[in-house]
Amino acid sequence: MDSESPRLESSNVGITLVGRFAPDEVLPQKLAESGVLSEAEARSAIFKNLVAGQVVEFSLNWGSILAVEQRLAIQTLTVPYVRIADVALKILREAQKQPIVTMFGINREYTYRYPSVAERDALGVALSPPSAWGPWGEGIAASMPETRSTLAKHGGLMTVTMRQADLDDREAGWIDVSVSAGPGDDERGWGFIIRINDHYQSSDKYDPQQLSMDGHQGSRTTRLLDALVANFDHSILRADGIVNGLLKP
Amino acid sequence: VTPSDIYLSYLSAFANTDRPTSNPLANVFPQYADAFSAYSSNTYYGINSSGTLNLSFSSAESLGSSLTQTNFYPATIPLLAPNATVEVSTQDFSLFPLIEVPSRILATASTAILSSDAQFRPVKLNVRGSKERRRARAENSPQLIAEWEGYVTNIESQTFQARLRGISGRGVEGEIEDAVIPIREVGSRDNPQFAVGALFRLCVSEVTFGDEVQRATKLVFRRLPAYRREDLEAARTRALARAHAIRLDDRRTASGSE
Numbered sequence: 001m002d003s004e005s006p007r008l009e010s011s012n013v014g015i016t017l018v019g020r021f022a023p024d025e026v027l028p029q030k031l032a033e034s035g036v037l038s039e040a041e042a043r044s045a046i047f048k049n050l051v052a053g054q055v056v057e058f059s060l061n062w063g064s065i066l067a068v069e070q071r072l073a074i075q076t077l078t079v080p081y082v083r084i085a086d087v088a089l090k091i092l093r094e095a096q097k098q099p100i101v102t103m104f105g106i107n108r109e110y111t112y113r114y115p116s117v118a119e120r121d122a123l124g125v126a127l128s129p130p131s132a133w134g135p136w137g138e139g140i141a142a143s144m145p146e147t148r149s150t151l152a153k154h155g156g157l158m159t160v161t162m163r164q165a166d167l168d169d170r171e172a173g174w175i176d177v178s179v180s181a182g183p184g185d186d187e188r189g190w191g192f193i194i195r196i197n198d199h200y201q202s203s204d205k206y207d208p209q210q211l212s213m214d215g216h217q218g219s220r221t222t223r224l225l226d227a228l229v230a231n232f233d234h235s236i237l238r239a240d241g242i243v244n245g246l247l248k249p
Numbered sequence: 250v251t252p253s254d255i256y257l258s259y260l261s262a263f264a265n266t267d268r269p270t271s272n273p274l275a276n277v278f279p280q281y282a283d284a285f286s287a288y289s290s291n292t293y294y295g296i297n298s299s300g301t302l303n304l305s306f307s308s309a310e311s312l313g314s315s316l317t318q319t320n321f322y323p324a325t326i327p328l329l330a331p332n333a334t335v336e337v338s339t340q341d342f343s344l345f346p347l348i349e350v351p352s353r354i355l356a357t358a359s360t361a362i363l364s365s366d367a368q369f370r371p372v373k374l375n376v377r378g379s380k381e382r383r384r385a386r387a388e389n390s391p392q393l394i395a396e397w398e399g400y401v402t403n404i405e406s407q408t409f410q411a412r413l414r415g416i417s418g419r420g421v422e423g424e425i426e427d428a429v430i431p432i433r434e435v436g437s438r439d440n441p442q443f444a445v446g447a448l449f450r451l452c453v454s455e456v457t458f459g460d461e462v463q464r465a466t467k468l469v470f471r472r473l474p475a476y477r478r479e480d481l482e483a484a485r486t487r488a489l490a491r492a493h494a495i496r497l498d499d500r501r502t503a504s505g506s507e
Binding site for chain 2: 008009010011035036038040041078079080082083086087089090093094233236237240
């Protein structure tokens with residue numbers, strides 16, 4: 001692997017919850033009424049999409065919220081990242097009347113740049129040697145130096161994903177780490193993107209026979225939200241550790 | 250002003266009306282319609298439901314031919330009186346060093362009840378040269394250095410005391426310490442939450458500009474879900490039922506053993 005560390009250009013954190021939600025209950029004013037957002041935050045919300053009963057999507061000064069019937073996604077670019085976990089939790093426990101969560105992911109995305117394409121190639125070759133692809137791959141490896149600054153003709157690794165599936169902190173799930181080539185040129189550097197999907201899911205077959213009065217205690221939804229609270233900070237640190245290990249062996 | 254020599258910086262105004270069917274900025278500033286269609290897409294849409302005016306400063310940065318980043322600096326002010334002039338704080342620009350921000354930005358409404366044809370003066374922001382901009386853009390991604398979880402233990406006139414637990418950072422993670430923090434670190438949006446016992450996160454980040462490294466702190470109070478009344482009642486009911494079910498059974502033998 002290359003000895004020089006790439007430069008981190010940007011990173012973001014997101015939580016995507018899958019299940020059943022009521023998008024209209026995620027309108028900024030509704031979230032302000034339930035204390036999820038401050039009044040000032042709600043007033044400053046800038047809508048990207050709004051279809052009554054189907055889609056609510058808006059941005060705030062710290063991130064964005066998207067709600068559709070089967071998905072709730074909250075994303076931020078700014079610290080403290082835990083704010084999106086708090087917002088997700090507060091939406092589902094206080095703003096939504098009967099949410100159902102079947103799975104969620106804590107997603108980290110990092111955009112890095114190397115000064116030259118050769119350095120990015122070194123990362124790609126280390127992660128997936130072209131020689132492992134037979135004569136076809138060896139041909140690609142042989143052509144890389146000659147076309148090093150011509151993006152349209154430059155072959156090599158585009159995307160690779162590694163999965164960790166045996167995790168004891170969740171009923172089911174995985175950690176997927178993918179590395180993808182990004183755009184680049186000699187002035188800005190040669191980009192690549194690392195995405196980490198820390199995925200948790202539960203089955204309702206583990207629900208207790210008798211649920212609490214509000215129908216949630218011990219339910220899959222509650223167990224998943226508890227997992228979100230318990231694991232969020234650790235997930236962020238683990239993602240940073242994975243990336244550091246990937247880039248600085 | 251052309252899309253190529255400036256990112257974008259305009260004031261947008263949205264009245265308490267229906268959602269605009271087209272980008273209202275293109276109507277307000279027809280001379281920049283091409284720029285809006287090229288750079289702003291639909292992200293300017295804002296809907297006011299409480300009789301207030303949204304102002305959105307937006308800068309869309311283009312590198313090459315693709316839109317790479319859009320930054321919004323929203324501010325909210327009460328409904329304007331005729332010919333009122335509003336000064337909007339520019340403090341939110343502090344983390345966007347590529348733009349030389351004027352000391353203040355003025356917006357003037359021409360009518361008391363704002364409508365889609367409300368007139369605002371577009372504000373031009375001076376942007377540094379292309380190469381310098383790209384270089385600065387490339388170097389200024391904030392890096393989180395350390396993060397603490399804290400709670401307020403005491404509040405005084407200028408400062409408050411807090412107990413901190415390190416979340417991340419070299420020499421910080423897992424450490425417990427007491428700190429005295431200036432109250433000015435508490436953002437105005439967090440004021441309602443600022444009280445003894447309130448939980449917050451304190452983050453220290455570094456931003457690099459050439460050879461210069463700037464360090465910034467950010468303190469955000471957490472908005473955690475409260476227990477619901479019915480949940481507390483249910484818990485109380487279960488606890489009482491279990492308490493009543495406990496029966497002390499003295500089975501000690503003559504020798505005193507159980």
